[in-house]
Amino acid sequence: MSNTEKTQVKKIIEPRTLKGFRDFIPEAMIPREKLIERVTNVYRSYGFCPIDTPVLEYLEILMGKGSEETDKQLYRFKDSGGREVGMRFDLTVPFARFAAQHFAELGVPFKRYHLAKVWRGENTQAGRYREFMQCDFDTIGTTSVVSDIETAFVINDILEKVDLRTDDAFTKFKVHVNSRKILNGALEKLGLSEQATPVLRALDKLAKIGADAVVAEMAETAGATEEQARSILEIACAMGANVEILERLEAALQGSELGLQGVAELRQILDATREAGIPTERFLVDVSIARGLDYYTGTIFETFLDEIPQLGSVCSGGRYDNLAELYTKQKLPGIGASLGLDRLFAGLEELGMVEKKATTVDVFIPLFDAQLTNRYVALGRGLRQRGIGVEIYPEPKKLGQQLKYADKKGFKLALVLGSDEVARGVANLKDLRSGGQQEVALELEALVRAIYDALQA
RNA sequence: GUGGAAGUAGCUCAGUUGGAUAGAGCAUCGGAUUGUGGCUCCGAAGGUCGAGGGUUCGAAUCUCUUCUUCCACCCCA
Structure with a gap:
């Protein structure tokens, strides 16, 4: 590390809060x-x-x-x-x-x-x-x-x-x-x-x-x-x-x-x-x-x-x-x-009466195939307009990593959509709690119904 | 405000009598695994040892001050 870099490191202000005052993650x-x-x-x-x-x-x-x-x-x-x-x-x-x-x-x-x-x-x-x-x-x-x-x-x-x-x-x-x-x-x-x-x-x-x-x-x-x-x-x-x-x-x-x-x-x-x-x-x-x-x-x-x-x-x-x-x-x-x-x-x-969750929505859409980006964001918006909260992963990382993120944050469902599915006109609806997944017709109303059903279960 | 205890990685903690480059587990990131998370294995990153002074050849370790956290009192939600 050079001297100038050292000087810059020293300039960092210690992030801290006042006594008795708190941040909330x-x-x-x-x-x-x-x-x-x-x-x-x-x-x-x-x-x-x-x-x-x-x-x-x-x-x-x-x-x-x-x-x-x-x-x-x-x-x-x-x-x-x-x-x-x-x-x-x-x-x-x-x-x-x-x-x-x-x-x-x-x-x-x-x-x-x-x-x-x-x-x-x-x-x-x-x-x-x-x-x-x-x-x-x-x-x-x-x-x-x-x-x-x-x-x-x-x-x-x-x-x-x-x-x-x-x-x-x-x-x-x-x-x-x-x-x-x-x-x-x-x-x-x-x-x-x-x-x-x-x-x-x-x-x-x-x-x-x-x-x-x-x-x-x-x-x-x-x-x-x-x-x-x-x-x-x-x-x-x-x-x-x-x-x-x-x-x-x-x-x-x-x-x-x-x-x-x-x-x-x-x-x-x-x-x-x-x-x-x-x-x-x-x-x-x-x-x-x-x-x-x-x-x-x-x-x-x-x-x-x-x-x-x-x-x-x-x-x-x-x-x-x-x-x-x-x-x-x-x-x-x-x-x-x-x-x-x-x-x-x-x-x-x-008393353990607080549910730990780090997401405000239930449905996760991985950015599985960068070619299909517009498809994902359009689908997300369509679902939101039908009252279903959706988060789309912003980077085309490996699917496994994206699902790991979804799991950690506490999403309930993942909507997995790759070129295979698109070609066949379906989407994979994965239940992140049970691990099971089902194919649903790639059509908004069918997806809305399937998601509501899965969330009820 | 008063009295007591404690501060070592993001979290929980180890660190011998004062001795070399301060460690572990969990968490994070990456890889094993280019279409599937939780399990496993490998790796990386992450530290002003709360801060400042003092003693010492040498301090995470001893000492003083200060800040913060926890406990009790006071008061209150």
Whole structure:
């Protein structure tokens, strides 16, 4: 190697991505898009409509809610015009701004979904990144329990569709439901309303750290007495069938109008899911889930995969009284939830529910004989117009090598066409999974029919 | 942000007490096989040993700094 060549080699910039940011190769992106498509279809089937908002917002919009944590995690900078801007760290805050700005033209109730990337400058961990996708859906402008019910349905329907290998319903998940009204009612009765945030934050960790540690944390961060803490836990730990838990809660919350209202709402949601034919074990009343965010005021949802609960919630949400209070005097109550696509996807991969494929079409046409190139491209186009995706190999390599490529990428069928076949007016349709092949008349309609039949099999 | 562990080929990893030109399997590309993939055999290509400094006659190996990844905490999807 000459010196000049060496210098040039040194000039190569190391290809790399930022910590917590990822590339997606086709094998990862194809199933990801499939999941996105399924999620979107569920949203649309309930009448949710798509919106989008800018990646960058004025810093004051994003910092409005200003908890210390979000401030630290916010990607912020000055743009070239000297404006203080930030990248959205969730889709709820931009939606609140959006709703405040446009509610007059949109009208209520308004149902939107929003699938987009968000950014948080926090430390990475398995299934946790600095750039990740959220899939929010919200219904605003109504306090009707119908919205709570349909939110529960949507969560259920999405999760049923996550097995990407098949169209069959996935069933190994649980939606934990609770109501902030129940929690607040209980806190009220115990005289802990003032310390709601630290108490609930501690309670939220129950499954993870155990009862004693929760009591200790409540004492430390909220100044709760052991008796108060134990009472909260007693209510939160209610085990058994949903109906029993609700009955016990009802008894424990006598005198708290708010708490009883929460119980009644949960009861109505559960009744509705049962009547709609959703398996009753799918939804669990779980008074220990509290959610970190303090803007929730009613029903709360968290969703766990049965086989990997330690992954955390893959779809969470709840009801709030006033989404956009920072940006408008108009009161906008609503309910919504967010699917953590990247976390869910990490779980699906772990469970082997992601089909590996590196092609977006099923049919492969090798460039067997360069003399027949125009024949191949015309045939490919004809099939595409009939709804069959086709890829044509661009180079006249040996047939074996072309088929090897097709095999590796995961094509299902190869349409082999050489001068022999053309002379005889046929094409060879090869099934790449079984290895079998059949001759089909070299005529578009016959080929379309044969391909559809082969793909069904 | 805090604490712990680890970074050697695209991936998984070996590399002895500090010693010569850093290895294997899988994957990639080519050949055996000019009309048929998966199996087999042969070959090729692929390395700033994460990066930068220090100790040393000599560093993948020891040391410091830094970056990255993983785990736990915090918080969250």
